[in-house]
Amino acid sequence: MEQHGTGASDVRTSTGRWAELLTPRYLATTTMLCVGVALYAFNGFLVSTVLPTAVREIGGAALLPWSLTLYLIASIVAGASAALLKQRYGARKVLFAAAVVFLAGTLTAAVASDMETVLVGRVFQGIGEGIIAAICYALIPEMFPPALVPKVFGAEATVWAVAAFGGPVLAGSLTETFSWRVAFLVNAPIICLFLLLAAVMVPGGRRTTGGMTLSFPTQRLALLSAGLLVMLVAGLAPSAPVAATAVATSLLLIFAAVRLDHRANQSILPKGAFSLGSTLGLGLWVVLLMPLSQATSGVYLVYSLQNLFGYGPTHAGALGALMAISWSLTAIGVANLRHEGARRATIWVGPLLLVCGFTALVAAIAAGSTGLLVAAQITIGAAFGLSWGYLSQMLMETTPERERDKTSALLPTLQSAGYALGAAMAGLWANGAGLASADTPEAMRTILTLTFGLALVWAVPALLAARRAVRLAGAALLTS
Known part of the structure; x- marks a missing residue:
């Protein structure tokens, strides 16, 4: 059976106060979850700030919108599979793998000599961050008592606010003082900190599956990916009828993925x-x-x-x-x-x-x-x-x-x-x-x-x- 964090055993003893998040029992866990949010938040503001400078150096301005499109698709699809991955391999292994993938994407983008390589890095970042965000959310009810859950969301919202103001300023300063590549690498120490905290705080077990072998939902995720891709690029359509057709096709593909999931023995979505x-x-x-x-x-x-x-x-x-x-x-x-x-x-x-x-x-x-x-x-x-x-x-x-x-x-x-x-x-x-x-x-x-x-x-x-x-x-x- 999968181990559970401190949340289940501390329901009765929790005071539900903000200060409790800073006690030795919860401080490292709270920090880990906030760092996971920071990866997503700061990365978004960093990339949107530095990429216009990057394309002036390496070219590929026409591909600039794809840096967000491909990242979002990878993040959403990876996040959709996170619960099954956690169930099969355990939260610690999945978080480690996702963080390594995110780091690989960051390094790939930082050393890229053309925009195509940056896009590859963005896909890896999307896969890693989609899984990290989903698993971190899944760990909240496991590792905190109900009285502290709203405080955890409040702490994460604070991270978003800091990223909203600090991210663009930090990225702009590093880009102007050093280069856009240095700004990309700001993620590296955050990822290393996250890996360290995950190794200490995240339970390593996995849930039993009643003897069933968990299969990866390839067909459903492929339909979801195709639907999102068609929707996100519909804005590039040359005419309104073509755009409307693209939107309709996108919705049909997403609907088909959801319908298949409802019928699957091992679903992505909850019943x-x-x-x-x-x-x-x-x-x-x-x-x-x-x-x-x-x-x-x-x-x-x-x-x-x-x-x-x-x-x-x-x-x-x-x-x-x-x-x-x-x-x-x-x-x-x-x-x-x-x-x-x-x-x-x-x-x-x-x-x-x-x-x-x-x-x-x-x-x-x-x-x-x-x-x-x-x-x-x-x-x-x-x-x-x-x-x-x-x-x-x-x-x-x-x-x-x-x-x-x-x-x-x-x-x-x-x-x-x-x-x-x-x-x-x-x-x-x-x-x-x-x-x-x-x-x-x-x-x-x-x-x-x-x-x-x-x-x-x-x-x-x-x-x-x-x-x-x-x-x-x-x-x-x-x-x-």
Whole structure:
């Protein structure tokens, strides 16, 4: 049987205080999980900052968008397989292998002499980070008591905020002072620290499988990869009909992968995933739809600040990072909630704030109001900070223990998929509306206002799904 961390045995003795994360019992574990998040967070900001400089030296500017596309596909597909890999080989071995793959990708990209080699490195980084993020999520309910789980999510949100501000500054400074290759290598000591902590803290056992041999879901992952690839490159289609055909094909491939998984004896997804009649299924829709909505800002907010509001890169980046800061501060603020009703309320109030935030953002873009835009960014960040930790905890606890690894590992994977699909959808809409050829600020403002309005298309059903999920969870609690 797989060993479990300290979480299961310390449920009754945990005080649920922030200071408990800093005690000898949990400090190394908390640090390890935060370092795993830091790998993903800092790497994203580092790469987006240094690659424009890299292509000026080694060429391949036309391949620049593929650095993110291939990374996302590799990360999502690897994350989807993480629970089965953990079950078969044990968390420690899988994390070690994933970290080594991530390190290999980092070194490959850092020494690359052409953009094609950088892309190979990005694929390796995606595979490694997808598995690391998924396994780290799966370890949270194993290694921490329930009272500390919201604090762990708050600590991870703080890492994101630090990366949002510090990542671009660090990468820019290293690139200007030394070279873009040195900036890439910042990941190396973080990976080494993660390997050391994983060796000490992560249980090395694996679960028994009842005599069954675990097979790798090659066909399902291939369909998922193909669907994501078609979706992410649909924005390059030469015409709207071709783009629409690509989107339809992508959705069919992803749907086929999910259907095959439902019928498989060894599924990737937990039983009831995406069902509209269960807390788990509805909650997973929220996990997908909220990032799907927020991805519009990730693609076009800084662009809008520079082209419509006249801000330079530094000020635009700082305003763009307000969302991450608000997320972190809110997550820390609500992590001490003890009443179960209040915790459940945050799960649906968060998506409600998301709807309000994007409504304000649409109005800010249309009116050119910086003050309203700042308020919108803070509200959107608060939406995630308020609901994300308790939503994740509810889904972990709702899942039967035998499938908890699948749900926990699916959460960061689904979040990445939401961002990837949302970015693709926003790009399709904006490009189809003629953003690239807009020749006046008024035309650009109209297109961007409508593009940000697309975020509401995903935020509203996220609110409805969260509200129903909380009701079902409350009803189940009363009958138990």
